[in-house]
Amino acid sequence: MAPKKRKNNDGSAAGGESIAAPSQLHSVTSGREEGDALVKEAANAVDGLGSATKTAMHQADGEIKALAASIKQLITANGGTIEPQQTEDRMQLNVGGTVMSIPMTGLLHPKMKLTYLSTLLLHFTDQLPKDTNNLPFLEAHPPYFRWLRDQLALLESRHLDEITLHSPEADDPSYAEYHSLFITKKLGGDIQGQRRAPGASAAAAAAAGGGGGEQQDVEMADGNGGAVEGEGEGRGEGRQGVGIDKAFERIERYMRTCRRVREGLQKQKEAMEAFLSAMRPFVKGPSSDEDIEVLTLTVYEDKVSVLRRTIAPLGASHALVKRYNPDEWPDQEARQTSLKFLQLIVDFARRLTVMPGRFVHPPVVAPHEKEMFAVELGMYGLNTVPLVGEAAAASAVIQTADQWLAVMKMTDKKIAVAPSLLYKSSRDTFEYPSFLNKVTGKSGLLFALRDGNTHRFGCFIDGPLTPPEDPTKANYYNVPVFFFSMSGAYETPTKIELPEDRQWVDVAGTQGVVKNKKDEPLANVYIGRGYLWLGFAVPGPAADLSSCQQWISKADLSEGYKGTTNEQGNGRLAQSRDFTCDEMEVWQVRSG
Structure with a gap:
C-alpha cells in the first residue's frame, strides 16, 4: 500500500502538492463493460485534473508572488520608494x-x-x-x-x-x-505594479469547479477585461449549463492569464534592472561623499557644475580635472570664455562618463564658432579623447577618432552604442568557419579591410550576415549596404552609396560556394551584388577569406575618386581588383 501523504492544516499536501477530493465518477457505471472502462478512465483523468489544478494554483501563487517581491526589492534595496516622494507643487x-x-x-x-x-x-x-x-x-x-x-x-x-x-x-x-x-526609454509598467488580473488560485479553483473561488467567479472578468460569457446569471443555473468543453475553455483562459501576468512581471523586473543600471551614474550609489562632491566653476554669475567622480576618469593630470581643483587652480572663475562653450565642454566630458557603452558624439556649434570652439576644447584637453571607447586603438583600419566619427556619421545612427569588435583576422584567422562563428546572428556589420599601407576601406551592412540552413548551399538576400574609403582611393573618408539593385549579399554555408551569374563557383561571400568578394578564386572558394576581389562601377563611384580605372571607367577601393587582404575586421554598430 502506498504511504499516505502528510497534509497541511488547509488540507493541501505537504511540500506544495495538493490533494483533491476523488471524482464522483468512481461510483458511476454505464451497464456495459466497455462503457465502464471509459468511465473509469475519465474518473482517473478528473482526479489528475483536480490534483494538477491545485498544484498549478499553488505554483502560480508562488512564482507571481516571488516576481512581485523581487521587483519591490529592486526598488527599495536601491534606495527608491514605491510611492512618489513628491506629487504636488x-x-x-x-x-x-x-x-x-x-x-x-x-x-x-x-x-x-x-x-x-x-x-x-x-x-x-x-x-x-x-x-x-x-x-x-x-x-x-x-x-x-x-x-x-x-x-x-x-x-x-x-x-x-x-x-x-x-x-x-x-x-x-x-x-x-x-x-x-x-x-x-521607459519602464515596462507602473512602478506600483501590473494591471490587476484575476487571482491565479481563485481562477483555477473556479474553473476546476472547486470551492473557495465560486463567489469570485460570479463577477470575474476574462483575461481581456470583458465579462465571461454565461457567468453571473444565477450561480447554480449558470454552472449546470456549462458543458465540459466550456469549462475546459475557461481553464485554458485562466492559464493564459497567469502566463501573461508572469511574463509581464518578468519583463517589468528586467526593465527595472535596466533602469537601475542606466541611472547608476546619476545617483549616489556606494560612492563616497568626496566622489559625489559637486564641483563648480563660474562664468560671471552663472555656474557650471559637475560631480568629482564624473570627470575623475580623465585622470588627475587632465586639464579639465585640474581646472576644477581649487588646489591646482585657486581662481574658480572662468574668464575670457563663454558660458555656452564651457557648458558644452563640461557636458562632453560628462557624457563620456554617464553614458557608458554608447558612442558619444562631440559637441555641435555653429559653423562660424567651430574654429573658436576647437581652441577652447583643446585648452581643456578634450580634443583628443577617443570618442568610441577603445575602438580607435583596437582597429588597424579605422585608426583615429576622427575617422571613426566620419564612419559613424555615414551609418546615420545618431544615438549608437560604441562599436564592438566581432572579428579580426589577425586574432581569429582568415578561416571561413571562424569568421561565420563570430558574425552570424549579429546585425549592423561594419567591414573594415586593409590592403597594404595605403588602401583602407570597407562596407556597412545594415542588417545581419545570414548563412543558409543547409551548409552546402548559399543564401542570397536583400539588405541595405554602402561602401566607404578611409584612404587610398579618396583623399578623405568617403561614403559610396549604392543603388537599390546593388543592395544584395550572398553568403555560402561552410560547405557551399557563392556563384556568379554564369553559375561559376567563386567565393564564400559577396557583398553589394559582387562589388566585394571574400574568399575569391577561380574556381572558388579560395583557401581562406584573405583572397578578395573588389571593384565599383563608374556610375556608383562618389565624387573625388583619385584611384585608377579600367577601360570601362570602373574603379576600386583596394590597390588592385584582385588582392590579398592583410587585415580584415568586422565591427557591430547599433543604435542605442
Missing part, C-alpha cells in the same frame, strides 16, 4: 550648475510617468547627490533640461501629444543623447 533641482524647478504634474503626466526621468525624480529623489545648498543635483546639460521643462508645459496644456526632438535640437548630441536616455 514643483521640485527644485540643480542641473549641471543651473538651479531650476520642474512641475510635479509634468512628471506625473501619463506620457511621462514611465520615462526614466520621471521614475528617477519621483521615486529616487533622495538618491541624487546634493549640492552645497542641499538641492538634488542632476548630472545633465542645463540647456536641454530647460528645453524639456518648456516641452512639459506644452504637454500639460495639450499643445503637444508627446515630447519629441526636432531640428535643431535633434542634431545636437547634448540634447539628443539625454533625450534618448531620459525620455525615449
Whole structure:
C-alpha cells in the first residue's frame, strides 16, 4: 500500500502538492463493460485534473508572488520608494550648475510617468547627490533640461501629444543623447505594479469547479477585461449549463492569464534592472561623499557644475580635472570664455562618463564658432579623447577618432552604442568557419579591410550576415549596404552609396560556394551584388577569406575618386581588383 501523504492544516499536501477530493465518477457505471472502462478512465483523468489544478494554483501563487517581491526589492534595496516622494507643487533641482524647478504634474503626466526621468525624480529623489545648498543635483546639460521643462508645459496644456526632438535640437548630441536616455526609454509598467488580473488560485479553483473561488467567479472578468460569457446569471443555473468543453475553455483562459501576468512581471523586473543600471551614474550609489562632491566653476554669475567622480576618469593630470581643483587652480572663475562653450565642454566630458557603452558624439556649434570652439576644447584637453571607447586603438583600419566619427556619421545612427569588435583576422584567422562563428546572428556589420599601407576601406551592412540552413548551399538576400574609403582611393573618408539593385549579399554555408551569374563557383561571400568578394578564386572558394576581389562601377563611384580605372571607367577601393587582404575586421554598430 502506498504511504499516505502528510497534509497541511488547509488540507493541501505537504511540500506544495495538493490533494483533491476523488471524482464522483468512481461510483458511476454505464451497464456495459466497455462503457465502464471509459468511465473509469475519465474518473482517473478528473482526479489528475483536480490534483494538477491545485498544484498549478499553488505554483502560480508562488512564482507571481516571488516576481512581485523581487521587483519591490529592486526598488527599495536601491534606495527608491514605491510611492512618489513628491506629487504636488514643483521640485527644485540643480542641473549641471543651473538651479531650476520642474512641475510635479509634468512628471506625473501619463506620457511621462514611465520615462526614466520621471521614475528617477519621483521615486529616487533622495538618491541624487546634493549640492552645497542641499538641492538634488542632476548630472545633465542645463540647456536641454530647460528645453524639456518648456516641452512639459506644452504637454500639460495639450499643445503637444508627446515630447519629441526636432531640428535643431535633434542634431545636437547634448540634447539628443539625454533625450534618448531620459525620455525615449521607459519602464515596462507602473512602478506600483501590473494591471490587476484575476487571482491565479481563485481562477483555477473556479474553473476546476472547486470551492473557495465560486463567489469570485460570479463577477470575474476574462483575461481581456470583458465579462465571461454565461457567468453571473444565477450561480447554480449558470454552472449546470456549462458543458465540459466550456469549462475546459475557461481553464485554458485562466492559464493564459497567469502566463501573461508572469511574463509581464518578468519583463517589468528586467526593465527595472535596466533602469537601475542606466541611472547608476546619476545617483549616489556606494560612492563616497568626496566622489559625489559637486564641483563648480563660474562664468560671471552663472555656474557650471559637475560631480568629482564624473570627470575623475580623465585622470588627475587632465586639464579639465585640474581646472576644477581649487588646489591646482585657486581662481574658480572662468574668464575670457563663454558660458555656452564651457557648458558644452563640461557636458562632453560628462557624457563620456554617464553614458557608458554608447558612442558619444562631440559637441555641435555653429559653423562660424567651430574654429573658436576647437581652441577652447583643446585648452581643456578634450580634443583628443577617443570618442568610441577603445575602438580607435583596437582597429588597424579605422585608426583615429576622427575617422571613426566620419564612419559613424555615414551609418546615420545618431544615438549608437560604441562599436564592438566581432572579428579580426589577425586574432581569429582568415578561416571561413571562424569568421561565420563570430558574425552570424549579429546585425549592423561594419567591414573594415586593409590592403597594404595605403588602401583602407570597407562596407556597412545594415542588417545581419545570414548563412543558409543547409551548409552546402548559399543564401542570397536583400539588405541595405554602402561602401566607404578611409584612404587610398579618396583623399578623405568617403561614403559610396549604392543603388537599390546593388543592395544584395550572398553568403555560402561552410560547405557551399557563392556563384556568379554564369553559375561559376567563386567565393564564400559577396557583398553589394559582387562589388566585394571574400574568399575569391577561380574556381572558388579560395583557401581562406584573405583572397578578395573588389571593384565599383563608374556610375556608383562618389565624387573625388583619385584611384585608377579600367577601360570601362570602373574603379576600386583596394590597390588592385584582385588582392590579398592583410587585415580584415568586422565591427557591430547599433543604435542605442
